[in-house]
Amino acid sequence: MYSTKKGGIIIWYVVYCPHQNMQNLMELCKKTLSEQAAACVFTFTYDRMKRYQGEWHLERSLSFPDYFFIESSNGEQLEKEMNRNELASKILATGGIVTPVDKQEEELLRRLSDESHHMGMSTGYIAEGKTYVTQGPLVGYESRIRKIDRHKRLARISLPYAKGEMELCMGLEIKTKS
Template sequence: MWLLCDCQGQNTTELLNFCRDNLPEDIRTGICMPTYDSMKKYQGSWHIEEKTVFPEYFLIKESQKETLRNAFAQWPYTEAFCSSIAETSTQLLPEQEKLLQSFLGKENHMKMSAGYIKDGTAFITQGPLQGKEKMIRKIDRHKRLARLEIPIGDKFREIRAGLEITSKS
């Protein structure tokens, strides 16, 4: 089972770098900061950038929670964070975990999706959003992003995903 944990205002990049540099391999594999492809235009062309799916959150395997808390005790910035890791975490239900894995794949990264809009309805032709069109709440064609609402624990959370709309009619 996965837990979604709040970083308690910590910089997620610093937290990830700390994990990579200081934690043993078996603990590191239980930590995940999922990312997605996002398009940004600069220098006259479009470039793919990676952004975090859950800003200020990370995923850990429930079995690693105590080990992770002990490991984070070494990091000076996380004293309050360590004590509240259990209180701020949201447990994903098995079907929610399966849905999230269908978006992220084995690499814990959501690739760009592509599709078209016909008569006001989005049709996704490729990528992880294919078949999940009903979860899309808003499409920003200019930024090439889709906002989705997915169930996490007992609430719904908004996430973003890269989506290129190739045509609209």
């Protein structure tokens, strides 16, 4: 379930926690797992613009609600500690699962986010029906954009996923359209 490849390669694991238990379980993992088992426990966030009080404000939102990630180079140690601390049973009791992240998915998420696993706001324009991103993490990923909500300044992008594709929201402000 938690095995990593030989040679200490770092593997990301995604933990699904339905029923709004994600934050509690994530904090529990941070407190109880050693650095040998979990180098980092994190979530992905993205910038988005929200309008209130007559002005636009930059806010952070969770990219994957109900999910958090564990980075580990020792899958056996991670499994041992999760079982010893009953983390695995707590995750499973809420209907959650722990799954290794596919290498292709991990590489794409690393490219779209910074070191703190945050995806910044992108800007661009639309010319003759084609989207061009000029600044931000979506530069070069225009082909992955499935839908743009210009009012909310959001883009829905497709990501490869073990079971096909999934959509991810990211901030995208379209400055002009012609």
